[in-house]
Amino acid sequence: MELIYLDNAATTRTDERVVEAMLPYFTQYYGNASTIYALGEESRKAVTRARDIIAAGIGAKPEEIYFTAGxxxxxxxxLKATAEAYKEKGKHIITSKIEHHAILHTCEWLERQGFEVTYLDVDENGCINPADVEAAIRPDTILISIMFANNEIGTIEPIAEIGAIARAHGVLFHTDAVQAFGQEPIQVDEMNIDMLSSSGHKLNGPKGIGFLYIRKGVKIRSFVHGGAQERKRRAGTENVPGIVGFGKAAELAFASMEERTARERELRDYMISRFEKEIPYVKINGDREHRLANNVNACFRFVEGESMLIMLDMKGICASSGSACTSGSLDPSHVLLAIGLPHEIAHGSLRLTLGADTTKEQIDTTVDAIKEIVAHLRSMSPLYEDFVKNQQ
Incomplete structure (x- = not known):
């Protein structure tokens, strides 16, 4: 049985070329990048190369890229360092109701420290209205944090417009670009982005490595204290193999972005078309136009998403019902609730995210499997039976 992997928003397979680039830094060039002898110098050069690649890809300066664990x-x-550094100016932060839990739970923590957070609504497609952002700004607003693209429904937010508003009001602007980096063109200056988060394992790089772009002049403090690594802003021995792998993955993603996303978009639209033509009572979630090329998120009424996932897994198909970070939760997705779906429909969601290796044959196999599974589960649903009778 062929494994069909359609959960690339959760993580991606590490590209063989990335693994090949990393290997020498485990056993051959294993020196600590902070040392002064030649072996450490090789590691330091490799870190510099990766930093240069990533910076160039988003129009940043290399010294504005700080490597993290993800x-x-x-x-x-x-969020935390901005809150600490700018608390004398104010304690108000603006974000949205559909952010990743790394943002939402951090905001909840900040609220317990005395900060006030405005959680903006989104429309039925998950889009944030820039006018709502501007209306929420107060004299004590110190930070706006809006994700570049949603990890569940794939909606791409109007980041350039929001960035322009933030800049005009003198408010710092951060974007969680974990799903967008390597998938969408990003230029931090043009989009007025002051800080940007990314993670290596979302673009066929290794896990456990990420970066934070911090625009020069943004005065936020260290997050991890200890040594002088990352220009004294993020202590800890550099994860040289991970950094090298992230740099290589970014290089490959930038080079293939246009062709790869065009292909993914074609397959995505083909899958959505088959769903809508062949499975009744299906709802596609997220913006149809402003959407990540590889994202399909659908709700199948009268069906539980968890049941679909288990049955798909038995057929060798990997998918998810939402964010991997909440896969253990029985509650419906906060994103689907935020776009106005009732609990009973939100429970029937599937997220299928394509990768560079996904084929049309795999899409057909997956759609056929979902058709069969949905029909089987609905046949056992008294709610579906009553619904069909009432439609007649």
Whole structure:
């Protein structure tokens, strides 16, 4: 049985070329990048190369890229350190109701420390209205944090417009770009982004490595204290193999972005078309136009998402019902509730996220499997039976 992997928003397979680039830094060039002898110099050069690649990809300066252990650390750093550094100016933060829990739970923690957070509503497609952002700004607002693209429904937010509003009001702007980096063109200057979070394992790089872009002049403090690594802003021995892998993954993603996303978009739209034509009572979630190329999120009425996932797994198909960070929760997705779906429909969600290796044949196999599973589960549902009778 062929494994069909359609959960690339949760994590991706590490590219063989990335693994090949990393290997020498485990056993050959294993020196600590902070040492002064030649072996450490090789590690330091490799870190510099990766930093240069990533910075160039988003129009940043290399010294504005700070390596972290991943997207969650980067999000925590951006919010907590900004709150600490700018608390004399104010204690008000603006975010949205559909952010990743690395943002939402950090905001909840900050609220317990005396900060006030405004959680903006989104429309039925998960889009944030820039006018709502501007209306929420107060004299004591110190930070706006809006994700670049939603990890569950794939909606791409109007980041450039929000960035312009933040800049005009003198408010710092952070974006969680974990799902968008390597998938969407990002230019931090053009979009007025002051801080940006990313993670290596979302673009065929290794796990346990990420970065936070911090615009020069943004005065936020260290998040991890200890040594002088990352220009004294993030202590800890550099994860050289991880950094090298992230740099290589970013290089490959930038080079293939246009062609890869065009192909993913075609397959995505094909899958959505088959769902809507062949499965009754299905709802596609997220913006149809402003959407990540590889994201399909659908709710199948009268069916539990968890049951679908188990049955798909038995057929060798990997999918999810929402964020991997909440897969153990029985509650419906906060994102689907925020776009106005009732609990009973939100419970029947599937997130299918394509990768560079996904084929049309795999899409067909998956759609056929979902058709069969949905029909089987609905046949056992008294709610569905009553609904069909009432429609006649």
């Amino acid at each position: 997207g969650s650390e980067s999000d925590n750093w951006a």
